[in-house]
Amino acid sequence: MFSFAITARAGRARTGVFETPHGPVQTPLFMPVGTLGSVKGISPQELRDIGSQVVLGNTYHLLLRPGPERVRALGGLHGFAAYAGPWLTDSGGFQVMSLGHMRRISEEGVVFQSHINGDLIELTPEKSVATQEALGADVIMAFDECPPYPAAREYLKESIERTLRWLERCLGAKTRPDQALFAIAQGGVDLELRRVSAEATVPFDTPGFAIGGLAVGEPKEGMYPAVGLSTRLLPEHKPRYLMGVGHPEDLVASVALGVDMFDCVYPTRTGRFGYALLPEGRLNLKLTRHLDDPKPIDPECDCYACRHFSRAYLAHLVRADEMLGLRMLSLHNLRYLHRLMEQARAAIREGRYGDFARDFARRRFGGEV
Amino acid sequence: MFSFAITARAGRARTGVFETPHGPVQTPLFMPVGTLGSVKGISPQELRDIGSQVVLGNTYHLLLRPGPERVRALGGLHGFAAYAGPWLTDSGGFQVMSLGHMRRISEEGVVFQSHINGDLIELTPEKSVATQEALGADVIMAFDECPPYPAAREYLKESIERTLRWLERCLGAKTRPDQALFAIAQGGVDLELRRVSAEATVPFDTPGFAIGGLAVGEPKEGMYPAVGLSTRLLPEHKPRYLMGVGHPEDLVASVALGVDMFDCVYPTRTGRFGYALLPEGRLNLKLTRHLDDPKPIDPECDCYACRHFSRAYLAHLVRADEMLGLRMLSLHNLRYLHRLMEQARAAIREGRYGDFARDFARRRFGGEV
Ligand SMILES: [Zn+2]
Ligand SMILES: [Zn+2]
Numbered sequence: 130m131f132s133f134a135i136t137a138r139a140g141r142a143r144t145g146v147f148e149t150p151h152g153p154v155q156t157p158l159f160m161p162v163g164t165l166g167s168v169k170g171i172s173p174q175e176l177r178d179i180g181s182q183v184v185l186g187n188t189y190h191l192l193l194r195p196g197p198e199r200v201r202a203l204g205g206l207h208g209f210a211a212y213a214g215p216w217l218t219d220s221g222g223f224q225v226m227s228l229g230h231m232r233r234i235s236e237e238g239v240v241f242q243s244h245i246n247g248d249l250i251e252l253t254p255e256k257s258v259a260t261q262e263a264l265g266a267d268v269i270m271a272f273d274e275c276p277p278y279p280a281a282r283e284y285l286k287e288s289i290e291r292t293l294r295w296l297e298r299c300l301g302a303k304t305r306p307d308q309a310l311f312a313i314a315q316g317g318v319d320l321e322l323r324r325v326s327a328e329a330t331v332p333f334d335t336p337g338f339a340i341g342g343l344a345v346g347e348p349k350e351g352m353y354p355a356v357g358l359s360t361r362l363l364p365e366h367k368p369r370y371l372m373g374v375g376h377p378e379d380l381v382a383s384v385a386l387g388v389d390m391f392d393c394v395y396p397t398r399t400g401r402f403g404y405a406l407l408p409e410g411r412l413n414l415k416l417t418r419h420l421d422d423p424k425p426i427d428p429e430c431d432c433y434a435c436r437h438f439s440r441a442y443l444a445h446l447v448r449a450d451e452m453l454g455l456r457m458l459s460l461h462n463l464r465y466l467h468r469l470m471e472q473a474r475a476a477i478r479e480g481r482y483g484d485f486a487r488d489f490a491r492r493r494f495g496g497e498v
Numbered sequence: 499m500f501s502f503a504i505t506a507r508a509g510r511a512r513t514g515v516f517e518t519p520h521g522p523v524q525t526p527l528f529m530p531v532g533t534l535g536s537v538k539g540i541s542p543q544e545l546r547d548i549g550s551q552v553v554l555g556n557t558y559h560l561l562l563r564p565g566p567e568r569v570r571a572l573g574g575l576h577g578f579a580a581y582a583g584p585w586l587t588d589s590g591g592f593q594v595m596s597l598g599h600m601r602r603i604s605e606e607g608v609v610f611q612s613h614i615n616g617d618l619i620e621l622t623p624e625k626s627v628a629t630q631e632a633l634g635a636d637v638i639m640a641f642d643e644c645p646p647y648p649a650a651r652e653y654l655k656e657s658i659e660r661t662l663r664w665l666e667r668c669l670g671a672k673t674r675p676d677q678a679l680f681a682i683a684q685g686g687v688d689l690e691l692r693r694v695s696a697e698a699t700v701p702f703d704t705p706g707f708a709i710g711g712l713a714v715g716e717p718k719e720g721m722y723p724a725v726g727l728s729t730r731l732l733p734e735h736k737p738r739y740l741m742g743v744g745h746p747e748d749l750v751a752s753v754a755l756g757v758d759m760f761d762c763v764y765p766t767r768t769g770r771f772g773y774a775l776l777p778e779g780r781l782n783l784k785l786t787r788h789l790d791d792p793k794p795i796d797p798e799c800d801c802y803a804c805r806h807f808s809r810a811y812l813a814h815l816v817r818a819d820e821m822l823g824l825r826m827l828s829l830h831n832l833r834y835l836h837r838l839m840e841q842a843r844a845a846i847r848e849g850r851y852g853d854f855a856r857d858f859a860r861r862r863f864g865g866e867v
Contacts, residue, residue, distance in 0.1 A: 170821035
């Protein structure tokens with residue numbers, strides 16, 4: 130049900146098809162984040178139109194509202210949110226531990242305070258899996274401990290061991306055969322610990338593996354080696370998911386290292402802040418000079434915003450905080466990352482991923498936007 | 499260029515076609531408000547899909563930003579906002595006088611304070627027309643004085659006379675033959691003053707006439723007689739536009755009195771507040787009970803929201819203040835008013851507008867939503 134077929138390789142980069150109960154997925158791919166069951170402002174039809182394949186839901190947020198039983202009763206995320214393609218849910222651990230809501234962490238799990246009403250709520254490996262089973266995504270994630278950056282080595286080591294014990298509990302609690310649970314390898318930017326974590330995680334033989342604990346504030350010089358080592362150690366014939374990474378240059382570099390899946394709030398969040406992603410870099414539409422520019426954001430882009438609106442109009446909407454502007458920039462930015470991954474897949478198929486990555490870097494770092 | 503052909507009548511209600519430089523318009527119709535050049539959260543394609551015909555832009559808001567010259571340089575509102583159908587702009591007077599920004603009113607015009615940066619700005623009949631010419635709408639409105647409710651009779655009388663002098667100045671300042679300037683009859687809910695104003699306004703023979711100064715807080719018992727008298731006095735063969743009215747029951751009643759055009763922020767604003775318009779009344783999606791309801795907002799509605807989403811999902815989005823929810827409720831509410839006017843047009847064509855209005859009232863006031 131969750132087979133992964135690699136169809137072409139270029140160096141360590143690979144492209145393939147990951148089968149899910151809600152259809153096949155072309156890798157490498159970027160997954161938009163639908164925190165509360167909607168990708169902010171974007172409809173399911175628009176997600177299809179721009180080439181989204183998998184949508185990510187946040188277990189932490191959906192646990193608090195509307196609650197997993199409500200989602201289950203309405204057909205899981207596929208029915209509830211009316212996006213009938215594949216979904217992935219995170220375990221809730223990252224939000225609980227990173228957003229400052231955590232109150233206590235123990236071997237049993239994590240106690241956190243709801244940011245909605247202040248209630249104390251416990252999240253354990255078993256509860257995370259039960260919640261994710263109610264939400265019904267195609268891919269669910271192991272409940273792991275995600276240490277902040279920087280973290281002491283001793284803490285990282287303990288955390289890796291706890292994450293492994295929690296993984297065992299997650300797999301023991303899992304009941305639905307139509308969901309794939311991905312294990313998560315940790316270790317921060319410590320290459321020795323990443324090796325320890327990856328080597329101990331691989332034997333669980335889950336249908337896919339995630340690289341966690343990165344994109345939490347560490348320098349890029351630390352991230353890339355950690356990614357490169359992890360992809361060497363994780364199984365060749367399982368999809369590899371680098372969590373929380375969404376900057377275009379990180380996608381291009383990580384695909385070269387053998388990563389297959391990405392998610393991040395970056396394209397939608399930076400859109401809501403008034404930025405548009407371009408091959409050359411990030412365009413700040415709050416700058417006055419765009420108010421008179423009749424050009425589209427990107428004349429090569431096929432998204433609705435680029436086909437219909439000028440930079441001038443979008444800059445006006447962003448300045449006035451108009452919903453249509455924020456929505457259109459999110460749409461464009463998602464389309465940009467989806468197209469980038471489409472181009473990456475084509476380049477791998479044609480055995481020219483190295484050229485693709487060099488062209489990307491040349492255009493991007495060639496000068497000002 | 500602005501011919502108006504009445505194609506059928508039922509009592510005082512009429513249906514017809516109003517020609518504009520950007521295409522014909524079926525009357526009676528409801529016009530969505532695109533304050534800053536966008537109908538909050540809704541794309542031009544969606545406006546087409548739900549049956550919008552004319553979009554209204556606010557001169558006050560567009561004067562402050564992005565400024566009329568920017569809009570002109572980008573092809574007027576049609577090009578700037580990428581809605582290629584007909585536009586209508588108000589004169590700016592209502593916003594200046596009603597939103598508390600007015601600082602001084604004189605025979606020359608109005609001085610107001612920008613709500614953006616506090617600058618003092620003068621708006622005169624000439625400046626309103628020049629601004630509206632730069633914005634380029636198909637229909638532009640005379641710069642009138644719109645007194646609050648209640649207002650002293652003596653003030654209303656003076657205001658009517660000033661509005662007539664301002665109308666003369668507007669017509670003198672107007673240069674573009676491809677724009678129709680509509681005069682506005684005033685008089686509040688004072689029937690004698692409404693007669694005075696209408697009779698003095700009609701001889702200006704503008705391509706259409708508006709009924710102004712209503713929907714400013716007066717009781718409905720005051721509004722309907724004022725509308726009914728105005729439509730009797732305004733020319734039979736010119737479109738009649740009742741400004742700022744958008745409650746469904748007011749549309750149905752006013753069409754019966756011979757009104758052809760309406761505009762109001764009501765459907766989009768009430769949508770952003772979490773309300774959905776139904777034939778039975780207004781559905782408050784913030785109520786807890788909707789969180790478990792798998793039904794669409796309205797099973798008879800053909801809008802995107804009703805075809806794809808449950809009340810449960812939309813109630814969840816509204817509660818979480820998610821952009822998609824606000825956008826979908828606005829879209830549904832606009833579609834509801836457009837469909838109501840489509841049904842009204844059909845009923846007039848078929849000579850059964852009285853039955854249509856009675857059925858509307860029976861369904862609406864038959865019980866709880
Ligand atoms: Zn685009
Ligand atoms: Zn609807």
